[in-house]
Amino acid sequence: xxxxxxxxxxxxxxxxxxxxVSALANRAQRVLLLAAVVALALPPFVVVNCWxxxxxxxxxxxxxxxxxxxxxxxxxxxxxxxxxxxxxxxAWSAWRGLDSAQLEAxxxxxxxxxxxxxxxxxxxxxxxxAVVLTFALxxxxxxxxxxxxxxxxxxEFWIRFNTNxxxxxxxxxxxxxxxxxxxALFLLKQTKMRWSAETxxxxxxxxxxxxxxxxxxxTGAATVMVVGLSVALPLIxxxxxxxxxxxxxxVFNATIPVTTNTVLFAAWAAVLAVAMSLxxxxxxxxxxxxxxxxxxxxxxxxxxxxxxxxxxxxxIYQSAAVxxxxxxxxxxxxxxxxxxxxxxxxxxxxxxxxxxxGLRGWAFFRHVYLPRVAPVVFAAWYMAYLLSLWxxxxxxxxxxxGSETLALRAFNLLHxxxxxxxxxxxxxxxxxAIAPALVYSVVRPLLFTHPLSVGHSPxxxxxxx
Amino acid sequence: MTVYASQDQVYAEPILSEFTRAxxxxxxxxxxxEAVKTVGLVNRLLREASNPQCDLFWNNxxxxxxxxxxxxxxxxxxxxxxxxxxxxxxxxxxxxVSTARAPSTLASLTNVEWRGRIALxxxxxxTTATHFLALRQHWGPAQWETWCHALQANxxxxxxxxxxxxxxxxxGEAWIGLTDSDDIAAGQRAGLPVAALPLNPETLLIPNTxxxxxxxxxxxxxxxxxxFLQRPETIERLIAAxxxxxxxxxxxxxxxxxxxxxxxxxxATDTLxxxxxx
Numbered sequence: 001x002x003x004x005x006x007x008x009x010x011x012x013x014x015x016x017x018x019x020x021v022s023a024l025a026n027r028a029q030r031v032l033l034l035a036a037v038v039a040l041a042l043p044p045f046v047v048v049n050c051w052x053x054x055x056x057x058x059x060x061x062x063x064x065x066x067x068x069x070x071x072x073x074x075x076x077x078x079x080x081x082x083x084x085x086x087x088x089x090x091a092w093s094a095w096r097g098l099d100s101a102q103l104e105a106x107x108x109x110x111x112x113x114x115x116x117x118x119x120x121x122x123x124x125x126x127x128x129x130a131v132v133l134t135f136a137l138x139x140x141x142x143x144x145x146x147x148x149x150x151x152x153x154x155x156e157f158w159i160r161f162n163t164n165x166x167x168x169x170x171x172x173x174x175x176x177x178x179x180x181x182x183x184a185l186f187l188l189k190q191t192k193m194r195w196s197a198e199t200x201x202x203x204x205x206x207x208x209x210x211x212x213x214x215x216x217x218x219t220g221a222a223t224v225m226v227v228g229l230s231v232a233l234p235l236i237x238x239x240x241x242x243x244x245x246x247x248x249x250x251v252f253n254a255t256i257p258v259t260t261n262t263v264l265f266a267a268w269a270a271v272l273a274v275a276m277s278l279x280x281x282x283x284x285x286x287x288x289x290x291x292x293x294x295x296x297x298x299x300x301x302x303x304x305x306x307x308x309x310x311x312x313x314x315x316i317y318q319s320a321a322v323x324x325x326x327x328x329x330x331x332x333x334x335x336x337x338x339x340x341x342x343x344x345x346x347x348x349x350x351x352x353x354x355x356x357x358g359l360r361g362w363a364f365f366r367h368v369y370l371p372r373v374a375p376v377v378f379a380a381w382y383m384a385y386l387l388s389l390w391x392x393x394x395x396x397x398x399x400x401x402g403s404e405t406l407a408l409r410a411f412n413l414l415h416x417x418x419x420x421x422x423x424x425x426x427x428x429x430x431x432x433a434i435a436p437a438l439v440y441s442v443v444r445p446l447l448f449t450h451p452l453s454v455g456h457s458p459x460x461x462x463x464x465x
Numbered sequence: 466m467t468v469y470a471s472q473d474q475v476y477a478e479p480i481l482s483e484f485t486r487a488x489x490x491x492x493x494x495x496x497x498x499e500a501v502k503t504v505g506l507v508n509r510l511l512r513e514a515s516n517p518q519c520d521l522f523w524n525n526x527x528x529x530x531x532x533x534x535x536x537x538x539x540x541x542x543x544x545x546x547x548x549x550x551x552x553x554x555x556x557x558x559x560x561x562v563s564t565a566r567a568p569s570t571l572a573s574l575t576n577v578e579w580r581g582r583i584a585l586x587x588x589x590x591x592t593t594a595t596h597f598l599a600l601r602q603h604w605g606p607a608q609w610e611t612w613c614h615a616l617q618a619n620x621x622x623x624x625x626x627x628x629x630x631x632x633x634x635x636x637g638e639a640w641i642g643l644t645d646s647d648d649i650a651a652g653q654r655a656g657l658p659v660a661a662l663p664l665n666p667e668t669l670l671i672p673n674t675x676x677x678x679x680x681x682x683x684x685x686x687x688x689x690x691x692x693f694l695q696r697p698e699t700i701e702r703l704i705a706a707x708x709x710x711x712x713x714x715x716x717x718x719x720x721x722x723x724x725x726x727x728x729x730x731x732x733a734t735d736t737l738x739x740x741x742x743x
Contacts, residue, residue, distance in 0.1 A: 310516055397505055
């Protein structure tokens, strides 16, 4: 129930936010995209601690807002505030591919009618995939229900696993967390996620005009609320504590090797996931890679122990390579899906034109595929990087001596009650999360040429150059 | 050599570094994560049984070490040793509850006076679970079950861990709690207004345990480290750091028949799960 409620709320939040953001100017869109990334990158315990501070038993808001968050609704609310960016990203990117003619062909099609008859169908497939992902992530979420004392399947699984230390018994008792990923995999196969590589001809002004003032005010208010509660509130609480800043230099100095591990593991795992996905984007059977993402991370790590803890493969098992491999496998499914979508949505007319012009090999890839695929490949890499930064569940049973990450360190410090140090680590992780996006936004214009289109067919000589 | 340490990293790391300085033996340590409720390493030892990576397991409690011994993960002889002790205590918020008024027994926690004001970790995990299971032996199953029902009826806050219990009590979200002595000590060091009530016959004493892994690659160095950890000086350092409470267990507290407890583990846990539904 908690997962279903969380999914419903997250989808509503993400959809409303995407509507509003799609009608904003490019710069404002980028700011809100960054906010979505931060919301997705915030660790669960920071979010929970923040809300306990405000609405816990002695929370500072309880005197005027008597809302109890120690229940299913509280769990759903917090998970929704963390997971809305998935639906937001799916819908926003689907609408980026819309043509202005589609928006303006029928002037009467505006407001909620536009949403009902054009925008919702246009984003339906992408959103379906986002719903499945959101539900799977909510279903596997352990820490929020545990802290808010709500009994959910992952908590039950851990109880059984920890009591008698028999994995089989735990799985038998909590079979839905295994069955549901397979069902999710089946549903994902039926949907086609859209991730637009470039902005379509529809401009934000036309989008806003057709949405109308009523929808804009409503979705604008929803966006302010969602971004305020999911991003601003935890960050204010995090940054507002004076000890967070006084501890930050010490935390940084004390965690330099751990920070290095964190960045390297996340970056290499993401690179490996992209490298694995690129050669197999054509093969539908590679969709099975999603299973590594949908099953509980702990099961994946048990499988890796079983496979690699033997004489022949010990060199991997005893090194940090096992952590990189585990993170790569965990997130390669979504990476593959994004890359496949980027290639399949490439302009086939342009590809034909380029072939007729005699373009082959690297020149073909560079001019036809690269400008369209590169942003998505980066997005896929970035997603895997972000998810790897905070991963604890997958690597906690695997990491060899000396391979601790910031996320693991944060969990342990939290156990000792070192809140200021944990806050310092969280700030550090947020910086690490945002850094690649900032670097990319600077480097991208220098690296990639503008994508070609059929209507702007170049000469053979131009292409070869 | 490789050490798996469920003892908290802040306490274990300096001791292992000192061992390296004293002997020249390099120790590569993996510490347990609270994310997996501190049994991550126990599960890892089980999964690695066919090709052990660990030489010595330093645990901060006893039950899991006994489970590992029962599964044949530890050496056949002289497999593990208990060192020092900490204890399960009632903790109070000194601003809200005076020592005189505080409940002196666990049975008192079921008084209506404390309704909604008690905090404890979810009793299916960690030392809280072990304490509850030991109390079952101490009181007998019928009395224990009655007490569990009465405690649950008093609407306790069931939290994610023992340190959280101390934080909740320290912040006044609960007035009293049931937790580990080292967590109370950590709370006091952090300036929280908390105090531990004295040991009594219902207290569970929790030793650290040092276990040697069957088939490990560095058995001699593991023996050396075990001897190092057993030294009174080392234990005194752990006591000074707040990881342990004392060197020799005092003559009070519940006596536990561990074989019987392990035999009853599944059924008693099922009872706990049924009573403490969240």
